Amino acid sequence: MGEVDLGDVNPEVQNEGAKSKSKTRSFSLGGDDINFCLLQKAGAEFLGTMFLIIFCVGSANHRALVALGSASPAYYLSISLAFGLGIGGIIHILSGTSGGHVNPAVSFALFLDRRISLIVAIVYIIAQFAGGFAGAGLLYALGNFDDIEGGIAGVNAVGVGINSGQAFFLEMFGTMFLILTILSTINEQKGHAASYLQPLSIGIAILVMHIFLIPFTNCGINPVRGSVWNIITGQANSEILIFLFAPLVGSIISVLVHNIFFVSY
Numbered sequence: 693m694g695e696v697d698l699g700d701v702n703p704e705v706q707n708e709g710a711k712s713k714s715k716t717r718s719f720s721l722g723g724d725d726i727n728f729c730l731l732q733k734a735g736a737e738f739l740g741t742m743f744l745i746i747f748c749v750g751s752a753n754h755r756a757l758v759a760l761g762s763a764s765p766a767y768y769l770s771i772s773l774a775f776g777l778g779i780g781g782i783i784h785i786l787s788g789t790s791g792g793h794v795n796p797a798v799s800f801a802l803f804l805d806r807r808i809s810l811i812v813a814i815v816y817i818i819a820q821f822a823g824g825f826a827g828a829g830l831l832y833a834l835g836n837f838d839d840i841e842g843g844i845a846g847v848n849a850v851g852v853g854i855n856s857g858q859a860f861f862l863e864m865f866g867t868m869f870l871i872l873t874i875l876s877t878i879n880e881q882k883g884h885a886a887s888y889l890q891p892l893s894i895g896i897a898i899l900v901m902h903i904f905l906i907p908f909t910n911c912g913i914n915p916v917r918g919s920v921w922n923i924i925t926g927q928a929n930s931e932i933l934i935f936l937f938a939p940l941v942g943s944i945i946s947v948l949v950h951n952i953f954f955v956s957y
Contacts, residue, residue: 722809730815733790737816738823740786740794741916745827748778749921750835752846752910772902775911780895787890795914796820797939801871804947807878824916828924847927848918848935851908856931859909860938866901866913867942868949873897875950915939 751774779794786792793799796817803813850859876882877890898913905911912918918935922928 717806719803719806720809722811725809725812730812733812734815734819736786736789737793737819738826740782740790740792741820741823742827742830743782744779744794744917745824745920746831748775749828749846749917750831751775751778754845768903768906771906772899775902776895776897776899779898780891783891783894784888790816792891794820794823794916795870795939796916797867797871797914797943798874800940801874801943801947804944805875805951820916821920824920825924828920831921832924844925844927846910847922847925848910848912848931849922849927850931850934851910854908856934859931860934862905862908863912863918863934863938864942864945866905866911867939868946869901870894870897870913871943871946872950872954875946876954879955881956909935913939913942 752771782794783792786794793802793816799808799813799816799820802808803810808816850856854862873893874890877893901913902911905913912935915936918939919928919932922932922935
């Protein structure tokens, strides 16, 4: 999700350098970021988010749902594994360019944590929504969804037995867990560089959140994932606002929580 410059192999020097770096980060408009490299990163975010929708949302296959039953633990677990391992792989692929955000809530959180500029955050979010719609369109066109009875799987909605307020807080808390995991894996004070730890730990966090949230909201924790498939399949309603804004609120709270409780000054 981002490279960490450790500077020196001496652990004490690493820790002091990390503290200094975290203190000197500041909010930036990002005029200097407007270059070909930003276009390359936007393209990476577009492709990564497109893959997320095609392969991860596509794993919520309604043919499997009909075969296994809507309450089957095996069905929920298979989707959770697809999202956790799939997004972990996408982050690994994109780590050398954009860092593999593939989620506006992540880009928003990294802007709030002063790790990326405002322009970079906006360009990433636009690319993510564009990639999400492209992926949803391709998935819908290639999946022959119109000839399947029983509805379309993978749509985010408020589950039976909970209300919209509960769904909002569940999505918010799920996003907080994801963002806190991300901020932890890129915390310079922990003395580790970008590595396999990041896609692995983030993928595991996403897997756990899907196991927990699928019965309640079908697990969005990503404004793109929580909206584009609903829109493309004609299933969007007022509940889409939950999946658009709850993750962003979770980003705000998680950055505050991380910087108050989990960063040493």
